[in-house]
Amino acid sequence: MDKLKKWLKENEITEVECVVSDLSGIARGKIAPVDKFINEGEMRLPESVLLQTVTGDYVDDDIYYALLDEADIDFICKPDEDAVYLLPWTVEKTAQIIHDTFDKMGNPIELTPRNVLKKVLKLYEEKNWKPVVAPEMEFYLTARCEDPDLPLEPPIGRSGRMETGRQSFSIDAANEFDPLFEDMYEWCETQGLAIDTLIHEEGVAQMEINFRHGDPLVLADQVFLFKRTLREAALKHQVVATFMSKPITDEPGSAMHLHQSIVDAKTGKNVFTNEDGTSSSLFYGHIAGLQQFIPEMLPMFAPNVNSFRRFLPDTSAPVNVEWGEENRTCGLRVPSCSPQARRVENRLPGADANSYLAIAASLLCGYIGMVRDLKPTPPAQGRGYEIRSPILPYTLEAALEMMENCDEVAEYLGESFARGYIAVKRKEQENFKRVISSWEREFLLLTV
Template sequence: MTTISPTGSNLDEASEFLAKYPEVEGIDIVMTDCHGIGRGKIIRRHELASLYTSGRAMPSSLFGQDVAGDDVDTSGQVLDGGGDKRCWPLPGTLGMMPHTKRGQVLVSMYDASGEAYPAEPRHALVRQIEKSVASGFTPMGAFELEFYLVDRKPDQTGRYQPAGYVMTGRRSLNRNTMAVDELDEMSPLFDAIYEGAAHLGLTLESLISEYAVGQYELTIRYRDLLRAADDVIIAKRLIRSCARRFGVEACFMAKPFGLEAGSGMHLHLSLADRAGNNLYADQADGSLSPLMLQSIAGIRNTVGDTMLVLAPFLNSWRRFASASYSPASDDWGVENRTVALRIPGTPGKTRHFEHRVAGVDANPYMVATVTLAGALRGIAEKLDPGPAVEGNSYAEQRANSLPKSWLEAIHRTEQSSFVKDVLGASLHQAFTAVKHAEYQRLALEVSQAEWDLYGFVV
């Protein structure tokens, strides 16, 4: 068994952390499953060094569980193995969470010989990045996170509601989109989030109140694509754990309230050369980069096969029931927020595009993987994205070949040779088997809405 960390982590990082934070007695070790959920342990201070020198055992069956943590036998991760593998810390992710008084570090799974465990989503992204770099492209990116803050307990009807402001207890009756005073009334919570981010190496930036009561958006600084995906895992856990300590809950469902805006996870992407120059920058004559247009074409060519990654749950598909800033399409355009693939209007060297389809409930590693893979296909095949959309793409309701339901998306991803190649056979089998199991689980559940609508009428 290897005793050299395959992630490149070093004991010095642990020693420096323990010296900097002598008060820390516990450290959360967090591995991300196919749902984007952190699985792991809380270890004690004296155990941190051994994590860096020997790794830590965790069951590989974690990648064959549904969102509730139940084993799915057909995933290939339970009956065909499921034994312990070694998890090793990811360099640069060890940090302090002041509100919990514990440390936190992300870990990744490897077998006894130090080979990446094939069903882990992060490894799929690493493979695509390596492929990109081998072609001379360094992927850069950042995610935007939309989410709701909700009351901890449901109301008298059994429904959850947007949270009151933590400073005043007052409840908003209006959307208050981009209202600065609304942010001020939530500022104790967001101050704690920003403080935690500083200790975690997380570059949280702009904060806005979004297009619904209780909905907010945080942006994260642009950086290399792998760390950008790590940032989402760290940020969601930070936001969720901070919110609890202020008596509210952070909700990362794609559509928690049927009549209100859904929550997206927009990915901003570009490719740099080995010297760090943006290859998506405008041409000398001011025209758009051919490489960027080919990338957009590749994503348009593959997005239908990847919709299960972008919208992985039943609730994810409710976000597309309303056209309010939720593009379930493959359209593209310049400074057009009704399209799926948007090129921001600011010209010049910082040019990039924004993939707007994924919900905030999606796994960021898998979203980044299929997006980058689509872009690389477009470049390799020199694909043409077609004409840009001008005006309201919702109103035109352009035809596309995207799946129209969760079940259709499950079948399409299951049958997709592109997704199987990009995710790898093990992750592809586990992911689609788990989604089939979740579909069956919910198909057997009779909702209250069905009782209300049909129970004593039909």
């Protein structure tokens, strides 16, 4: 704690936000005066937050009490001294500190997404491999709306007008929201978030931010924090930023594309590349693992009912696990680059995915393919949108069933995580089914 205490004092911090990510990627925790935080040195939270849905409900009792103590005990949260961030939008000088979670015996909590990612990274460490990732986050800016039954609309830009039509890569369209993005970049720089290029995407007021490549745990933390940072910047400018996978009808969905490569931990060389510069067997094994296991771990890439709306026909999202060189219509794209930078881009994850779980799942799929020496299909040629891999589930219900039947999820990530995550997502699916949609009222109310 000495390093952390020194940082808090040097930055004149008065409040500390102690946070962990729940299964849905929501920040849970406590806000404490800095003196109390220093004196106690750790935080406690009830175990129940680990099985809480995005709606605030809990899973059914049979799962709840099978995975958690009946007395609803606390688990222990300890600050990670390398995950400390200065919040630039607060009135008081406030630090946000990501915590790791443990039981009373000091064992990592299996249900915590950050621990899930750490477990996968340990597998790589044991092979003397070091993964490198670079996320790309798509999102929409929308006008503020208090009624969730009303469709979202584009916000008013500097010109005083709403954006219309397709504005892919338009500089002027992105500049409509310059004041917001200036705050976003400044606030990210203050926190040390490694964001890079800003791009206007295909949808109306849809943008993309690229992160610089780096350590998977650090990048997962940064994506987790970036979502909150962007939302705060948007609220300051009277608009809304959303990472919903498919927030607007007939507009493209939002993805979290993951670029991933593996280097030798001792030499720093890319294990995807042979000495002569050609693609290695480990590279092909990694692709094959992604092809085989993405369908079985899809709920970690597409975690919500809304996620699967992005996979509907004509939505610009590749609904397949094909791979191809420089082919954005494939679920797995191999960018054109130097041999040392050889990597795979997983284009299946949605922007709504929990960054820890999406990165963990993507790396785990590739890892299994590497250690089992799996072989990929031949690379796809031409337009891949029409290639709808029959093994890819297209509803959350079907995806959860496939995940439940995947032995590798429990084997590598733990049985408690597998049962808990599936139970949380099934509870959310059940809650969704209880809501009568506007489509049903419009087309069924007076016709059936």
